[in-house]
Amino acid sequence: MAGNPERRAALVDAGIAVLAREGARGLTFRAVDAEAGVPTGTASNYFTGRDDLLRQIDARLHIRLAPDPEVVEELLLGARDRALVTAFMRDILDRAVRDRAGYLALLEMRLEATRRPELRASFTASVRGDLEQGMQFHREAGLPGDDQTVTVLYLAMLGLILEHLTLPGVLDGALDGVNVPEDLVERIVTTVVPAK
Structure with a gap:
């Protein structure tokens, strides 16, 4: 997995935006990449799968809404x-x-x-x-x-x-x-x- 923490945070925030706008069905790595403005395939380098992305979104939401x-x-x-x-x-x-x-x-x-x-x-x-x-x-x-x-x-x-x-x-x-x-x-x- 890629280790750039700023990029990871940007991807998680992009995932939050996609989740809020499109719902869980619209939360794909491709949609996250597009939202973050990064090349296709970037999110798959940072998350082991959709469940990993969802867990990291959960953690980030607790920070954002604290x-x-x-x-x-x-x-x-x-x-x-x-x-x-x-x-x-x-x-x-x-x-x-x-x-x-x-x-x-x-x-x-x-x-x-x-x-x-x-x-x-x-x-x-x-x-x-x-x-x-x-x-x-x-x-x-x-x-x-x-x-x-x-x-x-x-x-x-x-x-x-x-x-x-x-x-x-x-x-x-x-x-x-x-x-x-x-x-x-x-x-x-x-x-x-x-x-x-």
Whole structure:
């Protein structure tokens, strides 16, 4: 396998773009090469096969969609209350919107994992690891609520982001006086997170 890390990262990012735009069926080495603007056959020199590419896309998505440590540090200067949890949830939504292709690729990975048991095992482990890391962060930061609170927030935000990025009109006008998705984040937090 070729060892140029910058080229590998560019190919993985190209794979993310293809996955987001074309879905898993469109994710071929030829499509990745075209997206990256490299000669045909380049991707096959960097990945042992499609499963290897998907595993590396999974790893890269976790980096691309991760919170900015400086943003986290700044937010942690605030009181440990619902308002801070709301700020963290808004940051999650903002990151998904900013890297729409990355988040859509993450959704495509979920769908592909339903068809590929080997991917399901590794992808489940990585997503579960993210959830457990979120629980640990919540506890260590002294935020209101417990692991169950984090799990329900995770599910609610997943649904909100899915709707907002794929069918944004579904929630328009569904809730009187609520600006979707921005105000809905606060509604989710107020509903799920106990007052401290």
